Amino acid sequence: MTIAEFISSEVNANDIVLFMKGSPSSPACGFSAQVVRILDxxxxxxxxxxxxxxxxLRQGIKAYSDWPTIPQLYVRGEFVGGCDIVTEMFQSGELQQLLSLEHRVAHSS
Known part of the structure; x- marks a missing residue:
């Protein structure tokens, strides 16, 4: 399996996927920490x-999304964005709508 196939498999098999620096319990940069705080x-x-x-993976995710920075958030197989976009979407309420739509879809079957 190529790295692109792995990434595609992950973003399509999971409702929400975050590619980040570090882990949710120990983020390795402030931008990743910010996205984790919002999601949590x-x-x-x-x-x-x-x-x-x-x-x-570090190089592959940038090529996969054609987006140069990390973190990268995916919802239902679609690239949402990095820290700035996720933060703006959270502040406007758009992220909550996107995730609540995901929640309804995931539990409707």
Whole structure:
């Protein structure tokens, strides 16, 4: 499996995936910590991947999304954005709507 196939598999198999520096319990940068705080504040259940665990993953996620920075948040297979976008969406209420829609879809079947 290539790194692109792995990433695609992860973002499509999980409702919410965060590619970050470090882990949710020990973020390795302020931007990753900010996204974790937002997701935790909203009570979101998500899967995370530490890009420091693999140079292949660190480079592969940037190529996959065509986005140069980490963290990267995916919801239902779609790239949402990095820290600035996630923060803006949270402040406007758009992120809550996106995640609550995900919550209804996940529990409707």
């Amino acid at each position: 504040h909203l009570g979101a259940t998500y899967k995370s991947h530490d890009i420091y665990q693999s140079d292949e």
